[in-house]
Amino acid sequence: xxxxxxxxxxxxxxxxxxxxxxxxxxxxxxxxxxxxxxxxxxxxxxxxxxxxxxxxxxxxxxxxxxxxxxxxxxxxxxxxxxxxxxxxxxxxxxxxxxxxxxxxxxxxxxxxxxxxxxxxxxxxxxxxxxxxxxxxxxxxxxxxxxxxxxxxxxxxxxxxxxxxxxxxxxxxxxxxxxxxxxxxxxxxxxxxxx
Numbered sequence: 001x002x003x004x005x006x007x008x009x010x011x012x013x014x015x016x017x018x019x020x021x022x023x024x025x026x027x028x029x030x031x032x033x034x035x036x037x038x039x040x041x042x043x044x045x046x047x048x049x050x051x052x053x054x055x056x057x058x059x060x061x062x063x064x065x066x067x068x069x070x071x072x073x074x075x076x077x078x079x080x081x082x083x084x085x086x087x088x089x090x091x092x093x094x095x096x097x098x099x100x101x102x103x104x105x106x107x108x109x110x111x112x113x114x115x116x117x118x119x120x121x122x123x124x125x126x127x128x129x130x131x132x133x134x135x136x137x138x139x140x141x142x143x144x145x146x147x148x149x150x151x152x153x154x155x156x157x158x159x160x161x162x163x164x165x166x167x168x169x170x171x172x173x174x175x176x177x178x179x180x181x182x183x184x185x186x187x188x189x190x191x192x193x194x
């Protein structure tokens with residue numbers, strides 16, 4: 001049921017975005033026009049994917065790479081949400097981020113996907129770790145193919161999430177040294193498609 005809801009919602013988003021590019025609604029608070037946007041509900045999508053993994057009874061395999069060494073361990077289903085907590089909070093949806101981010105939609109032919117890019121409107125508050133995200137939707141099926149998120153968890157540390165729908169996700173931790181050189185400190189890949 002959840003998978004059907006996610007697929008239906010994805011198709012609706014793509015249909016609306018691609019067939020009504022010039023049909024944006026506007027409200028006029030005084031003399032200023034404000035475009036009404038509707039962000040893809042990334043957090044709800046992740047929770048739906050986690051629900052499907054739990055429902056299937058799959059224990060994902062977690063690979064951790066650090067200092068050129070990779071260790072693997074079976075991840076208990078109960079630990080999945082906490083392993084991904086950094087990207088489940090804050091909630092990514094229209095309600096709480098519309099005043100901070102803007103959405104751009106386009107068909108990216110080289111990668112065969114409708115791309116929904118979310119970038120800051122202006123400078124973000126210091127408390128906002130989320131920096132940007134992209135959602136890639138298959139134009140033939142209307143299903144989400146991939147989601148990419150960037151967060152700054154400190155002035156020198158960035159986390160990147162790449163989520164490949166129904167297959168795996170990878171969290172990459174990148175740190176910058178005093179010379180401004182960035183290095184990958186660790187990668188955690190969680191896979192559930194065997």
